[in-house]
Amino acid sequence: MGDFLSDPDHRSGPDSIAQRVTEHLLFSGEALLFAALLAIPLGLLIGYTGRGVTTVTAVAGFARALPTLGLVTLAVLLAGVGDTAVLIPLVALAAPPLLVAAVEGVRGTDPDVRDAARGIGLTHPQVLWQVCLPSAAPTLLAGLRTATVQVIATATVAAYVGLGGLGRYVFDGLATRKYAVTAGGAVLVVLLAIGAQLFFALLARYALPPGVRARRRAR
Template sequence: MNWFTWLGDFFSDPDRRDGSNAIVHRIAEHLLLSGEALLYAALLAVPLGLLIGYTGRGVTAVTAMAGATRALPTLGLVTLAVLLAGVGDTAVLVPLVALAAPPLLVAAVEGVRGTDPDVRDAARGVGLTHPQVLWQVCLPSALPTLLAGFRTATVQVIATATVAAYVGLGGLGRYVVDGLATRDYAVTIGGALLVVLLAVAAQVFFALLARYAIPPGLRAQQRAAGRRSS
C-alpha cells in the first residue's frame, strides 16, 4: 500500500467527518492549544523584550537563554510537567510556552535595538518621554522583526503541539499517536500531513500579514537597512 492510498483511506473515512475524531474538530483543538500557548508566551516575552531592547540591559543574557532553550527536550518537559501538575492542559502549555517565548523575546529585543538612534534622539528632543518613544517610535519600527518572531514561534508550536496526545489531550497529534499505537499508518501519515499543512498555512498567514499590515514606508526602510548591512 502506498502513501496516496493511505491518505485516500484517511480522508475518506466517515469517522473523520463528524464527531470528536473529525478532522475539523481535531484542527480546532490543535489551534486552540497552540493559540493559548502563543498568547501566554507573548504576554510574558514581548513586554520584557521591548524593555530590554530599549534599555540595552540584559541583551547578552537573553541571547544565551534563547540558545539554551533550543536544547530543551519538549517531551521531557511534558513528562516533568505531568509529574508536577498532573495530566491536563498545564502539562502541555508549560513546554509550549517555553518553546515559543525565546523567539518572541529575541525578536522584541532585536526589533527595538534596530530602531535608528537618530530617530530616537529626535523623538526625545521634541519632548517625548521614554515610554512614548518606546511605544510610538520603537514599537512600529520593530513590527517587521516582531512578526518574524511570531511566525517562527507559531510554526514551532504548531509542530510541537502534537505532544498533547501523549498525555491524553486532543489535537492533530491524536491521529499520529493513535495511528502508531494501532499500526494504522494511514491515520499516522494523514495526521502528520495535516500538521505540516497547518504549519505552512501559518507561514503564509504571517507572510501576508507582513505584506499588508506593515506600512510601505517602513518596509522600504527595512529593505534599505538590509542592503546597507550586507
C-alpha cells in the first residue's frame, strides 16, 4: 500500500488517485441520479395506491440477482463501449432498493393520518407529497444508503470496458501483476463505501426533521 501511495503517477496526472476517485464518484452519482428519477416516483405512486406491490417485490428480487458483468457485456454489445455500457448495469443495481424503499416508506404511513389529511380537504397528490413523503423519508434514506454503497462497490466495472474510476487500479494491477496497485484500488473502494455509510448515518441523524427522527426512534 505504501508503494502504491508513493508512486508519483498516483499523485498527479490522469492516473492519480484524485482523478480516479473523481471518475468513480461521477459514475456512481450519475447512476444513482438516473435510478432515483426512475424508481422513487414510481415507488411513491405504487406505495400510495397499493397496486402492484407484489410485482415490485418480485421484480426487485429478480433485478438484484442479475450478474453485473453480464449486464455490462450485454450493454457493450447493444450500445458500444462508453458510459452507457456502465450506467445500464449500475442503474439496474441501484433502482431496486430505491423502489422498494419508496413503496414500503409510503405504505408505512399511519392510515389515520392519511384519512385525517383527506378529511381536511387535501387532494391525493397533496397527501402523498405533504404527508406520506415526510413519513417515508427515513425508509427512503435507508434505501438510498444501500443503493449508494452497492453502486460505489460495483462501479469498478467501468474499467472492464476501458473506462476510468478506481477499477482501473484493480484491473490494471491484475493485468500487470502489480498486486500492490490492485490492493490499493480495492482499499480505496472500501474507504469510499465506508465514507458513504458514515455520510448517510450523519444525514439520518441531523438532516431529518425532528418529528420524523422522533418517530424513527419510537419504532
